[in-house]
Amino acid sequence: MIDLFRVVRADKGAVLVLPADGLDGAHEPRRVALDRDGLVATEGGDRLAPTVGDWLLVDEAGPSLRPRTTALVRDSAGATSRVQALAANIDVVLVVEHLEPDPDLGRIERMLTLAWRSGATPVVVLTKADLVPDPDGMTAEVEAVALAVDVHTVSVPTGRGLDALRALLVPGATLVAVGPSGAGKSTLVNALAGREVMATGERRVDGRGRHTTTHRELVPLAGGAMLIDTPGIRGVGVVADEDALDTTFADVAELAGACRFADCHHAGEPGCAIQAALDSGELAERRFDSWRRLAREAAYQARRSDARLRAEERDRWKKVTKEYQRGLRGPGRPRP
Ligand SMILES: Nc1nc2c(ncn2[C@@H]2O[C@H](COP(=O)(O)OP(=O)(O)OP(=O)(O)O)[C@@H](O)[C@H]2O)c(=O)[nH]1
Ligand SMILES: [Mg+2]
Ligand SMILES: [Zn+2]
Numbered sequence: 188m189i190d191l192f193r194v195v196r197a198d199k200g201a202v203l204v205l206p207a208d209g210l211d212g213a214h215e216p217r218r219v220a221l222d223r224d225g226l227v228a229t230e231g232g233d234r235l236a237p238t239v240g241d242w243l244l245v246d247e248a249g250p251s252l253r254p255r256t257t258a259l260v261r262d263s264a265g266a267t268s269r270v271q272a273l274a275a276n277i278d279v280v281l282v283v284e285h286l287e288p289d290p291d292l293g294r295i296e297r298m299l300t301l302a303w304r305s306g307a308t309p310v311v312v313l314t315k316a317d318l319v320p321d322p323d324g325m326t327a328e329v330e331a332v333a334l335a336v337d338v339h340t341v342s343v344p345t346g347r348g349l350d351a352l353r354a355l356l357v358p359g360a361t362l363v364a365v366g367p368s369g370a371g372k373s374t375l376v377n378a379l380a381g382r383e384v385m386a387t388g389e390r391r392v393d394g395r396g397r398h399t400t401t402h403r404e405l406v407p408l409a410g411g412a413m414l415i416d417t418p419g420i421r422g423v424g425v426v427a428d429e430d431a432l433d434t435t436f437a438d439v440a441e442l443a444g445a446c447r448f449a450d451c452h453h454a455g456e457p458g459c460a461i462q463a464a465l466d467s468g469e470l471a472e473r474r475f476d477s478w479r480r481l482a483r484e485a486a487y488q489a490r491r492s493d494a495r496l497r498a499e500e501r502d503r504w505k506k507v508t509k510e511y512q513r514g515l516r517g518p519g520r521p522r523p
Contacts, residue, residue, distance in 0.1 A: 191253075192219070193413075194241040194275075195405040199225060202237050205407065212380075212407040219243065219250050227252050239403045239415055240275040240361060257306035259363060261426045262488045270492075274363045274403060274415050277307045279355055282333075283366030283375065284311065286325050286340070287318035291367075292332050293477045296435055297426055298365055299333060300481060304431035310337050310355065312364075314371035317342040332474060334437050343371065343378045352379060358411030368398045368419025376416045380408055385416050427485040436478045442470060 192204035195216050203216040221227055226234035227243065228251045235252055237243065242253035259273040259280065280302035284290045290313060302309035311333045316322040326340045341348030355362060356379065364372040373385035384406050388399030400418045407413050433440040439461070443451065447458025453475075455462065464470035 189246045192243045194237050197238050210407040238272040238275050239405050259305040277361045277363045279362040280307050280309045281364040282311045283364050283370045283372050285315050285370045286313050287315045296477050300431045300435045301426035303434040313340045316340050317345050343374050356412035361413045363415040427481040439478045
């Protein structure tokens with residue numbers, strides 16, 4: 188017997204799953220234990236840590252992970268330079284940012300890069316429209332940096348913008364909400380679910396939210412869509428890779444392509460299209476800085492993962508050599 192399950196929550200030694208035909212909010216999740224390292228087998232033969240949104244096949248031989256169609260990943264800040272999957276098999280990434288306090292454009296750009304890198308479609312959601320006098324003006328500012336991305340401005344107390352989000356909840360679709368603590372992700376999940384699934388946090392006087400949600404969780408919605416709530420992402424972990432950056436910053440990438448030198452550092456070289464755009468005001472200093480910071484992170488991360496691959500390759504060869512030597516010395520084998 189083979190059964191297909193979806194991971195609704197991933198903990199240290201086990202995952203909570205729902206059967207593929209029970210993703211309707213009416214079923215209780217059940218627990219599947221993982222191996223000692225918290226991993227499960229994949230079809231390719233590797234072992235991987237399952238994450239929320241993963242599909243698990245369970246048969247007599249135990250659980251195995253189905254290949255991921257998309258994955259929201261960030262590079263862990265640790266020395267191992269491993270990639271951590273925050274959510275898998277998602278169709279839409281809701282980049283959630285509050286209008287009050289003021290939205291942080293750099294953070295939106297960072298989250299959009301994370302979203303583009305996942306392979307899913309990003310959508311920006313600006314929350315708490317009821318708390319600001321000019322939500323439309325603020326929305327326009329965000330639209331100017333979220334190129335080719337839909338921006339929805341919402342308020343849960345007034346209901347503004349919620350129907351536009353409900354239109355994204357097509358049967359079978361998986362959405363994940365990311366954004367800073369206190370942005371209103373869980374409030375949004377509850378509003379879309381039509382019931383209190385996730386606990387929400389009080390806003391503190393200083394405007395800084397506590398971390399109310401502490402784990403990632405997939406919430407099946409009545410219409411057949413699924414929504415993953417996440418804790419506010421802190422500033423750790425690199426989210427950028429170069430392709431995703433070129434999409435988020437298509438304007439900067441295009442300018443960079445027009446510089447006279449292909450390896451222009453945009454630091455005063457002649458014929459620098461970026462410098463010209465900064466001078467004319469076509470490109471905002473803030474956006475250029477934001478791009479440069481993420482580009483540096485991406486380049487640093489690429490070097491680190493190269494180093495890790497080289498180290499792994501070295502280890503593998505060490506092992507092969509050892510096994511070969513053991514084989515030469517082993518019983519039943521003639522000495523060379
Ligand atoms: N006025 C207003 N308040 C909102 C709105 N959305 C959320 N809030 C409030 O903002 C606070 C934080 O909301 P949460 O939903 O807990 O925020 P979160 O993004 O889930 O935060 P973490 O779980 O910590 O990542 C709560 O007090 C909500 O009631 C909104 O549209 N308008
Ligand atoms: Mg929350
Ligand atoms: Zn240049």
